[in-house]
Amino acid sequence: MTATDQRTDRLKKALRDAGIRITRQRAALLDVLADAEDHPDAVELHRRAVARMPGISLSTVYRTLTALEEQGVIHRHQFEGDAARFEHAETEHHDHMIDVESGEVIEFCSDRIEHLQKQIAAELGYEIVHHRMELYVRKKAGEG
Ligand SMILES: [Zn+2]
Numbered sequence: 265m266t267a268t269d270q271r272t273d274r275l276k277k278a279l280r281d282a283g284i285r286i287t288r289q290r291a292a293l294l295d296v297l298a299d300a301e302d303h304p305d306a307v308e309l310h311r312r313a314v315a316r317m318p319g320i321s322l323s324t325v326y327r328t329l330t331a332l333e334e335q336g337v338i339h340r341h342q343f344e345g346d347a348a349r350f351e352h353a354e355t356e357h358h359d360h361m362i363d364v365e366s367g368e369v370i371e372f373c374s375d376r377i378e379h380l381q382k383q384i385a386a387e388l389g390y391e392i393v394h395h396r397m398e399l400y401v402r403k404k405a406g407e408g
Pocket residue numbers: 303351355358359360371
C-alpha cells in the first residue's frame with residue numbers, strides 16, 4: 265500500500281466517522297486530497313475531483329472539506345488575500361511562505377525558528393501549544 269493509499273484510507277475513515285456516505289464522487293475528492301503535494305483551494309480541488317469522476321458539486325466539496333477538517337485529517341490555511349487552501353494533515357510540521365506575486369506556497373521548516381519560538385515563549389512564562397508562521401515573500405530582484 266502506497267503512502268497515498270494510506271492517506272486515502274484515513275480520509276475515508278474520517279468521513280465515515282463523521283457520518284458521511286462515501287460516494288464515488290467523494291472518493292475521487294479524497295484521492296485528490298491524498299495526492300496533492302501543493303496547497304489547493306476548494307475550487308482547484310473541485311476541478312481535480314471532477315476530472316477524475318464527474319458529478320460532484322462545489323458545495324459538496326466545501327461540505328466534505330469542512331467535515332474532514334473537523335475530524336482533524338486535513339488542515340485549512342487562510343493565507344491573506346486568498347481563498348482557504350487545504351492539505352492533508354499527515355505532513356511533518358512545517359511553516360509556509362507565500363509568494364505575494366505568484367501566489368505560490370513554499371513549505372519550510374527551520375530548527376532555528378522552532379527553537380527560538382520556544383525560547384521566547386518560555387522567557388515570557390509560556391509553553392507553545394501550537395503555532396502558525398506565515399511569511400509573505402517576493403523573489404529578490406535578479407533571482408528569476
Ligand atoms: Zn503545507
